[in-house]
Amino acid sequence: MHIDIISVVPGLLEGPFSHSILKRAEEKGLATVRVYNLRDFAIGKQKQVDDYAFGGGAGMVMMVEPIAKCIENLQSQRDYDEIIYMTPDGETFDQPMANSLSLQKNLLILCGHYKGVDERIRERYITKEISIGDFVLSGGELAAAVVADAVIRLIPGVLNDETSALTDSFQDHLLAPPVYTRPAEWQGMNVPEVLLSGHEAKINEWRFEASVRRTRERRPDLWAKSGLGESDLKKRKK
CATH class of the missing domain: 1.10.1270.20 (tRNA(m1g37)methyltransferase, domain 2)
Incomplete structure (x- = not known):
């Protein structure tokens, strides 16, 4: 399995994928997780990735151009079974969903931030929207780590006792x-x-x-x- 994650704060994801089961999964060649910094695809010298919302209101919105550029760049490298957006108004993540995603080969996860992403990104690219619960985090990074952990541990060979995941x-x-x-x-x-x-x-x-x-x-x-x-x-x- 290959999982790509798009984030404006990639440092938040360094820990979860550098230890324990997720690290061993990569060492065994069973799963690969790569985190991409959205600012590498940002606009102008300031590396801007967010702007004010049309219509006013508090909070910033992740801009359409950097996200579209990043997604299309990654799509040119591989075909994704799902392009997932982590958002509080997505479908609630549960074990059956983890089971289903564990059967896929390539996943792309977009981490929301600020007040969320420009709606046109959701309409054009996103195939699945996921929430890990009825609460709000500072961004989608920790939620993406939760999803990746739950999915990767189900891949045969990741756990030492392959029956363990089936009895969770x-x-x-x-x-x-x-x-x-x-x-x-x-x-x-x-x-x-x-x-x-x-x-x-x-x-x-x-x-x-x-x-x-x-x-x-x-x-x-x-x-x-x-x-x-x-x-x-x-x-x-x-």
Whole structure:
């Protein structure tokens, strides 16, 4: 997978892609992330990338020309499966979307900033708009890093245990069950006996029931999406 990111503050993205899983993914040749400074495509000696909004109002707007120039330059180098704009009014990012994007080969992500981008950019180039939640950040850089991390870790071979990503929270609209490690007893608190039994079927059943219980208690909205009902739970126990 190849991900290109366009930003006016590329320094914000240096850390996330220089460590841990994302770094290992690049070292293994499984994913490449490149960040492009929009000011390299800016107008005039001042490297201007923003201007006042027509009609007035507070805040600046990212100009159409630098963004168009940057996107078209990158498009001349590769074909993108999606050109994504990170924006608060985009579709809410979730695990199914991450799964879908992980199947693509080339992604281009435009990070919003200031009051956003000239609407003509969205109409001409953008194929998908994504939000990571109902809140506002200073820019789209951190949101782009979130999307890249969630997508890249799903690529086969990125994680040491390839089954790990398939058992994460949200993969089946259920939260992950509680997890424990050594010691088995700590300050009077014990690990559930079933997890020490070595009985795989019973352990899997306990984990499923714990996932269901946690999801129903903490995220009833996810539970509703799971499509599971009492009859399904009873069938599983049989």
